[in-house]
Amino acid sequence: MTRVFSTIFAVLLFARPVAAFDLVLEVPTPTEGSDVKVLLDPADSEAALHLAAIYRPGSRTEKREEIGPFGPGGEIVWRPSHAGITRLLAHDPADGGATERATRNVAVRFRHPPPGGILIFLFAGGFLFGGAILAMRWALAGEASAARRAKRRGAPST
């Protein structure tokens, strides 16, 4: 059931973690389907960390993709397979990926505007705003005609 004013804040998730590593992208806002270099800072080959991407985290369409291990210089090439908000995380496969050593939220740009998206944008906008304008016109036209009728009768309108 959808909660409207759910207040379980899970504050600890918001707290800024004191991470030993950081993830740095060559291009801060990469594009879907294009390669981008991800650097582990500081580069640490001892840690043998792997990179994973979680597309649209926290949604019903969340998808996790294992990208692979960081190279000796602490870098890896990632080709985002989906656009949208993505969570990149460096983890240690030795503990089953349970410990996140570094995370970063990244906005992945759309390569092309999705036709389905444009259709929904236009349809929903047209339906809602069109419906609102039409219904308001009807509602206020009723009032205007009532006012005209009242004027003819010489009575005040409500």
Place this chain on the structure above:
Amino acid sequence: MAEAARDQWKSKIGFILAASGSAIGLGNIVFFSANAYRFGAGAFYIPYLIALVLLGIPVMMMELGLGHRAQRGFPEAMYQSAGVKGEWVGWFGLLNASVITMYYITILGWVLGMLIGAFGSLWQPTAVSAFGIEKGVLSNSMAHFFDMVSRGDTMVYVLIVWILNVSAVWWGTKSIEGLVKVCVPLMWLFMFILILRGITLPNGTQGLLLLFAPNFEVMKDPEVWQGAFSQIFFTLSLGFGIMATYASYLPRKSDQPTNALTISFLNCAFEYAAGIAIFSLLFCFAIVPRASTLSMTFFVIPEGIGAFPVGTALFGVLFFTLLLMAGITSSVSLIEAVGAGIIDKFGFSRRKTLLVVSVIGAAGSCCFAIPTVIDPALRSNGTLGLSLLDLFDHWAFSYGLLTCGFLECIFIGWVGGAHKLRASLNEHSRLRIGPIWDWMIKIVIPLVILLVLVNSLRQEFRNGLYGSALETGRLANLHVLVLALYLAFTIGGAFVLTGAGVYHRRRRRRAAILLDEEKR
């Protein structure tokens, strides 16, 4: 006893602005975006629009028609339609709305606190001394919020919001109309400015693609449909008795189906616009939204605004002013619905009723603002007030509203007769409502609501009573106590008020008989 002339809206536009202002609240601005993100973005619009047509508009017509036909507040309108049992549903709905009003106004008090903070301190690192949290550990907005709710002066903000609300309803429709004629157009203007700012940020237009790009896989997921139907029910302020009350102030010859369409479309169009503003912000700053109005309002969006290259304070003030206006136009309607229900039933004077309602309501709101820290590690909600709010909200919003909507449809559809209400709706309507509407009210909508309720209860049984996992310190059974209080207040209170209503009617009848005999 001669009845005083009933208050009426001065103009149709006044009514439309008041009703749409009531429907447009905090949930429209932030919660829709969180839901849309969670349920597959663009594809979510399909179940959402279907829910609007199948559930939202028909129930809106029913509530407006009910109040307009009776020209009375919700409980009396339900009594006239479905007898004493209907009246009980009316009181249950209003008492449930009272609980929501109390904590809603507390939230607005916090919005006021954040608005004041938006002029400066909100954007600076803050230490949260009550929790022993140092500067920089939490995000600026989160630290500011927890620092604020753990201090007693929040109660002052809550009382200020109560005073604003009572002033707005004091003179009835006249003062409500005055408020909405300023606030609702300003809300649209502020939203337009936020959209402009959002889409002109670097990659802002990509946020639009994020909002509308569909992933049709989610259409197979029943939870997405459930989310859409719940969203529509909540966003249109159904099940509160507000629409019935507002429509009861309309002249006899007014067109309710057209009004229902206007209010529903305006509300959802605002939600659509808010989605654009919020998603451009989310994409631009790569923020993951959370399915909670409070988290979105107080942490996520301020975090995005705090990252603006210029105009942080200006847009922060704009955002919280927008929220405050949207919240007040909604809370005013809640107070009016509760007050009108009592006045119409018992014939008390408006000002005395409002004073009593506001004193009790303000006391309740202050309980939700209690700053006592019961969860020092901030694993759950931190303070006692926030924990109470969380627990009461769960029962009042997730169950109370839907239960009221379900019972309303059953009693109006089967006891009062949906066809009779339809005939009354068609009397002055430009659009002719067909018999299919009767079946929607009698079967389809109650069935949908029942499915949502049963699914929620199933989850409740599976996961344990809501709140049992909350960190509440020494108040280990707080969740049980809250449930008991909620049930006593809403269900028990509805029995008491219905009984008082029956007694009041008998006394009036007896007085009328005595008067008749005296005349003879």
